[in-house]
Amino acid sequence: MYNIEQYKLDEIIDANSLQDIQDKYSKLTNLSTITVDRHGVPVIKPSNFSKYCSLIRTSKEGYRRCITCDAMGGLQSSKLKKPIIYRCHAGLTDFSAPIVVNDIHFGSMLCGQVIVKENNTRDSIDLEKISSELYLPLDKLKSALNEINIVEYEKVKNSADFMYMFANLIAKMGVANIAHSKLLEETKEKMKFQQLARDIQIKSIQAQINPHFLFNTLNTMASMSLLENSSNTVDLIYALSDILRYSLRNSDKMVNISTEIKNIEKYLYIQNVRFRDKLDYKIDVSSDVMDCKIPAMTLQPIIENAVIHGIEPKKQPGKVSIISKIVSEKYIAFKIEDNGVGMNPEKLQSLKDKINSSGEDDSNINIGIQIVQDRIKYYFGSQYGIDIKSSPNEGTTVYIKIPLVF
Structure with a gap:
């Protein structure tokens, strides 16, 4: 208002x-x-x-x-x-x-x-x-x-x-x-967000849970089921089901950060099994922010991009880390970092331009990040959102700024 x-x-x-x-x-x-x-x-x-x-x-x-x-x-x-x-x-x-x-x-x-x-x-x-x-x-x-x-x-x-x-x-x-x-502005923003929420539900598998990830996860489960009898496979199926359920039920809701982190842990567990020794990860989110609110599926698309577009193309093992801190008792700063293949300055600038515009883009990396950016700004205002830094062959860091909301 x-x-x-x-x-x-x-x-x-x-x-x-x-x-x-x-x-x-x-x-x-x-x-x-x-x-x-x-x-x-x-x-x-x-x-x-x-x-x-x-x-x-x-x-x-x-x-x-x-x-x-x-x-x-x-x-x-x-x-x-x-x-x-x-x-x-x-x-x-x-x-x-x-x-x-x-x-x-x-x-x-x-x-x-x-x-x-x-x-x-x-x-x-x-x-x-x-x-x-x-x-x-x-x-x-x-x-x-x-x-x-x-x-x-x-x-x-x-x-x-x-x-x-x-x-x-x-x-x-x-x-x-x-x-x-x-x-009129608020009505347009609400209509835009309602359409965005519908798009998230309709495209949740392709936009929030990349089809590439889902396809390879199913292949991994199928392979494991042939080799063992079969507790790890069951764990994978449950983890995947929970992620799907979380995405579909909460796509237009605010959730506790603790709930979002649990979903990310399941996602990274699946990817860790899939990549075996190639992927390592670290989650260092302080307990004092766990009860704060965040739009559901804010962090997961960023983590997914780090794994799929940063670590997977890399020949050597890679690592993804999630760190949070409270700044000046006013807002939460998330830092999602990978040591993957990174981006050159031209590609990085193009990505920044696209996620900060309201235009549509066909690439899954842009769709996922742009949805996150739009939702953060809708809920909290233009002073909050995403910033990205990246260097070729060194990795990518995504900074997310949201207010302290309980």
């Missing part, structure tokens, strides 16, 4: 549209207008700014005071959830219309830069003090102040109320558009 608080004002309302709204409002009311974020920083260009305020902001200290004043006005109006009218640090009357959606303050539209007829006059503004503190020429301040409009309080109040209603209507429409877009 998306978090509305992560969005900025100019992401909710398109900046060009916001500028157009602000310009037209300022022209309609003849009021200076500026839109700021929740920190008082302008998000678009000011409209109809007075010479007086523009001059004030040429001073570094004056600009700082304007930003602080705008932020305070916006914050106060957001707390009250209504527009407020106030005098700025330079003596003019402004009003702040907060932009609040679902009780979240995104910013404010600030208008005014006027003198209110009923409240003050130009003479009530201490220009000498402002000139001294901001290092601005007194004569320029006086000239600019003389151009400031004097308006009635009722006009300021009505303008503030109108701006509040209008700005929030536009913001709510923007938030609704974001919610609609996110809903």
Whole structure:
């Protein structure tokens, strides 16, 4: 579910549209207008700014005071959830219309830069003090102040109320558009995952449990049954049946890491019998992660690739290892390593490109890893997934990053 608080004002309302709204409002009311974020920083260009305020902001200290004043006005109006009218640090009357959606303050539209007829006059503004503190020429301040409009309080109040209603209507429409877009994205992701789950079930033998592996396992069992009477064969059959059952029953589920490891142990047991002295393996998964959750069939396709594409083509014996650790108490890092034939840089880059795209690929190695990558990102987000390193004749290492989920 998306978090509305992560969005900025100019992401909710398109900046060009916001500028157009602000310009037209300022022209309609003849009021200076500026839109700021929740920190008082302008998000678009000011409209109809007075010479007086523009001059004030040429001073570094004056600009700082304007930003602080705008932020305070916006914050106060957001707390009250209504527009407020106030005098700025330079003596003019402004009003702040907060932009609040679902009780979240995104910013404010600030208008005014006027003198209110009923409240003050130009003479009530201490220009000498402002000139001294901001290092601005007194004569320029006086000239600019003389151009400031004097308006009635009722006009300021009505303008503030109108701006509040209008700005929030536009913001709510923007938030609704974001919610609609996110809903569409989530629906597409769910549909993609549902199709992925169906593909895993339909193609489980060819994608998750490679046909090559299944064919050779059956041959091995048949050969052994002729030579002995026949406990090892029974163990192989049970192991294979358990793997098939695990794949078909859990293809779209989350399981404990301990359950996934047990399945891998059965897979490696079968391959160890098949390859005899050619395959060695090591599983070093710490007990503190065994109760954590992981999408079923996350590790097994990676192990299968290591054996079939790494160790099997190698003339000498090979080894596969699985290591895990918890990093910063935030996520689990798996390292699946083989000392097989490896890949050259071009093949490695091609594999990385394919598994990080949504396109289909006919090779079993790409299908298996891409399915794992897609499922991890679906369950946990784009910051998690797979990385691969490999060197020719040295082997391949696959890194898997998933969050700590119990």
